[in-house]
Amino acid sequence: MGDEDWEAEIIKPHISSYVPVFEKDRYSSGANGDTFNRTPASSSEMGDGSSRRDHFMRSGFASGRSLGNRDPGFSNNKFEEGDSSGFWRGYQDGNDSEASGSSRRGGRGSFRGCRGGFGRGSPNSDYEQDEGTQRSGGIFGSRRSALSGAGNGDTFQSRSGSRSGRGGYKGLNEEVITGSGKNSWKSEAEGGESGDTQGPKVTYIPPPPPEDEDSIFAHYQTGINFDKYDTILVEVSGHDPPPAILTFEEANLCQTLNNNIAKAGYTKLTPVQKYSIPIIQGGRDLMACAQTGSGKTAAFLLPILAHMMRDGITASRFKELQEPECIIVAPTRELINQIYLEARKFSFGTCVRAVVTYGGTQLGHSIRQIVQGCNILCATPGRLMDIIGKEKIGLRQVKYLVLDEADRMLDMGFGPEMKKLISCPGMPSKEQRQTLMFSATFPEEIQRLAGEFLKANYLFVAVGQVGGACRDVQQTILQVGQYSKREKLVEILRNIGDERTMVFVETKKKADFIATFLCQEKISTTSIHGDREQREREQALGDFRCGKCPVLVATSVAARGLDIENVQHVINFDLPSTIDEYVHRIGRTGRCGNTGRAISFFDLESDSQLAQPLVKVLSDAQQDVPAWLEEIAFSTYGPGFSGNARGNVFASVDTRKNYHGKSSLNTAGFSSSQAPNPVDDESWD
Numbered sequence: 161m162g163d164e165d166w167e168a169e170i171i172k173p174h175i176s177s178y179v180p181v182f183e184k185d186r187y188s189s190g191a192n193g194d195t196f197n198r199t200p201a202s203s204s205e206m207g208d209g210s211s212r213r214d215h216f217m218r219s220g221f222a223s224g225r226s227l228g229n230r231d232p233g234f235s236n237n238k239f240e241e242g243d244s245s246g247f248w249r250g251y252q253d254g255n256d257s258e259a260s261g262s263s264r265r266g267g268r269g270s271f272r273g274c275r276g277g278f279g280r281g282s283p284n285s286d287y288e289q290d291e292g293t294q295r296s297g298g299i300f301g302s303r304r305s306a307l308s309g310a311g312n313g314d315t316f317q318s319r320s321g322s323r324s325g326r327g328g329y330k331g332l333n334e335e336v337i338t339g340s341g342k343n344s345w346k347s348e349a350e351g352g353e354s355g356d357t358q359g360p361k362v363t364y365i366p367p368p369p370p371e372d373e374d375s376i377f378a379h380y381q382t383g384i385n386f387d388k389y390d391t392i393l394v395e396v397s398g399h400d401p402p403p404a405i406l407t408f409e410e411a412n413l414c415q416t417l418n419n420n421i422a423k424a425g426y427t428k429l430t431p432v433q434k435y436s437i438p439i440i441q442g443g444r445d446l447m448a449c450a451q452t453g454s455g456k457t458a459a460f461l462l463p464i465l466a467h468m469m470r471d472g473i474t475a476s477r478f479k480e481l482q483e484p485e486c487i488i489v490a491p492t493r494e495l496i497n498q499i500y501l502e503a504r505k506f507s508f509g510t511c512v513r514a515v516v517t518y519g520g521t522q523l524g525h526s527i528r529q530i531v532q533g534c535n536i537l538c539a540t541p542g543r544l545m546d547i548i549g550k551e552k553i554g555l556r557q558v559k560y561l562v563l564d565e566a567d568r569m570l571d572m573g574f575g576p577e578m579k580k581l582i583s584c585p586g587m588p589s590k591e592q593r594q595t596l597m598f599s600a601t602f603p604e605e606i607q608r609l610a611g612e613f614l615k616a617n618y619l620f621v622a623v624g625q626v627g628g629a630c631r632d633v634q635q636t637i638l639q640v641g642q643y644s645k646r647e648k649l650v651e652i653l654r655n656i657g658d659e660r661t662m663v664f665v666e667t668k669k670k671a672d673f674i675a676t677f678l679c680q681e682k683i684s685t686t687s688i689h690g691d692r693e694q695r696e697r698e699q700a701l702g703d704f705r706c707g708k709c710p711v712l713v714a715t716s717v718a719a720r721g722l723d724i725e726n727v728q729h730v731i732n733f734d735l736p737s738t739i740d741e742y743v744h745r746i747g748r749t750g751r752c753g754n755t756g757r758a759i760s761f762f763d764l765e766s767d768s769q770l771a772q773p774l775v776k777v778l779s780d781a782q783q784d785v786p787a788w789l790e791e792i793a794f795s796t797y798g799p800g801f802s803g804n805a806r807g808n809v810f811a812s813v814d815t816r817k818n819y820h821g822k823s824s825l826n827t828a829g830f831s832s833s834q835a836p837n838p839v840d841d842e843s844w845d
């Protein structure tokens with residue numbers, strides 16, 4: 161079946177009339193609606209459709225694979241709006257369960273353009289992160305990927321047999337807990353290499369990052385609102401915080417670090433950096449919460465590197481067992497790789513060696529990198545435990561443990577693994593190491609869990625509203641029913657033109673479907689989600705980054721941390737189930753003082769539970785709140801709800817205050833909550 165035939169199958173309902181007209185940016189630096197007393201951070205190519213299509217076929221998503229040649233059952237369903245028996249309806253209902261998947265599986269096997277996930281056994285949603293999210297419940301043994309290698313035209317490959325055969329498959333890409341001792345951590349990669357399981361061998365070796373200085377220090381420009389960061393209120397709580405610094409000079413970094421900072425184009429500290437750098441340099445544990453895109457990565461990397469240099473760190477040598485001084489963990493592969501590149505940049509010209517390891521890549525390759533020397537290990541959790549289990553990494557020298565996207569690292573998905581990590585033999589106790597947690601969101605319950613990882617006197621830094629959205633993102637919420645979403649999406653994307661846009665959907669299969677659909681519409685698109693091979697994921701991200709594919713359809717795997725230049729729009733085709741997720745997703749635009757736009761499709765049928773927190777996020781960020789959304793929020797939560805009132809939607813402050821603290825001003829002039837007896841070490845279980 162030719163492409164034309166495929167296109168003919170997409171039924172086009174009438175185009176709805178409303179397309180948001182993007183106003184001129186209307187960032188307001190006035191009163192921010194924050195009801196807390198805080199101090200300001202500063203006291204002082206694709207032209208025509210056919211080429212887009214061609215490109216789509218060449219690279220990234222579904223590349224080289226037939227968009228035709230589909231299963232008759234699938235084509236019979238025709239993606240018709242409202243066709244309740246069809247595939248479209250099937251996944252929109254979220255019934256992705258294994259039980260209901262048999263008919264879809266047939267369709268999936270031969271529908272090669274729209275790969276991945278049909279009939280996958282995750283109920284309701286294929287929400288995924290790299291590792292761990294779905295490590296319990298119904299997905300064991302149910303995962304199957306579809307096509308391999310981008311651009312190679314490969315045929316469908318199911319991995320489900322081998323995975324389910326291993327038993328206890330607990331992650332999307334790696335890890336099986338087999339039960340005992342240090343060897344209980346097994347990965348897909350390990351299975352393939354050690355031969356003790358039947359898993360497929362993971363052979364992907366990521367290309368080495370460029371070595372030339374220009375590439376290492378390549379950066380994008382700060383935006384027009386960068387200076388407005390200074391007006392954001394900052395609150396520090398905890399006992400005896402050190403004063404903030406105002407300039408890089410005050411950080412007293414060594415010359416090499418200063419050179420690297422200058423080469424990176426940093427001239428001025430962001431608020432989270434002003435407060436976090438002295439806290440970390442002072443040896444304190446830290447939980448820092450600051451808006452997306454405001455420089456949290458450098459806020460922990462710079463003081464750690466400064467300490468390492470101050471301590472006269474020596475170049476680590478080839479050894480079978482490496483003992484890094486710093487371990488950084490993050491929830492997704494792409495994010496940890498990005499952090500690694502930042503670490504490499506700031507440590508340029510020093511003897512500090514950073515190494516990255518993450519799932520979906522050949523374990524042997526990671527080990528070869530590690531044994532050559534490792535001062536800073538950047539890792540995703542599953543792969544980290546693998547490497548520790550293989551006795552390639554020892555923990556005795558760990559002085560700094562960093563959890564980026566810390567709320568995610570401590571939640572149900574990764575929390576148990578993080579707990580295992582800190583209980584690993586050799587890991588210094590929390591009193592003996594420095595533990596640093598960073599995120600843009602920090603729900604109260606997660607803050608309490610964090611106490612187990614942090615010294616009792618840790619400091620809490622809140623830049624702006626904890627869990628609040630970046631104000632440089634213009635947010636628009638549109639009421640769009642599920643059967644009108646595709647048309648609305650196309651309408652908006654045509655209006656946007658070639659500006660870089662991330663489209664978030666809720667499931668992996670929908671990511672594929674929407675990417676395929678956009679391709680049909682001659683909009684050059686690629687996709688990233690957890691069922692794609694790592695090679696494909698990196699290819700997709702690369703094509704998006706360089707502008708070859710201006711549209712990236714993504715699941716939540718791309719919601720956090722990714723720092724991609726020039727992402728001007730985020731579209732929530734599906735709203736996420738939590739407001740924190742929403743905040744992270746829209747934070748892929750409007751970074752580092754640049755402006756961005758986010759449009760979200762609000763489906764009355766499925767999104768009403770998000771109305772209240774959405775109203776709050778919008779009003780806190782001084783965005784227009786649609787009257788209809790307020791009405792839904794009121795009707796859902798009753799007359800007591802006030803969109804502007806601070807509800808219990810976020811942890812608006814350091815949770816220790818709710819129990820012990822009283823606010824006072826410290827010498828630096830910022831509010832400091834006295835917390836002499838902060839969080840007790842609550843039992844995790």
Ligand SMILES: Nc1ncnc2c1ncn2[C@@H]1O[C@H](COP(=O)(O)OP(=O)(O)OP(=O)(O)O)[C@@H](O)[C@H]1O
Pocket residue numbers: 379380382425426427428429430433450451452453454455456457458599600720721722723747751752
């Ligand atoms: N002081 C600075 N001056 C100029 N650019 C900076 C500065 N600090 C950070 N940046 C740049 O700002 C961008 C965003 O930084 P970063 O990715 O660390 O944000 P983040 O706060 O971790 O975001 P997220 O919450 O989405 O993870 C990066 O490109 C980074 O290089």
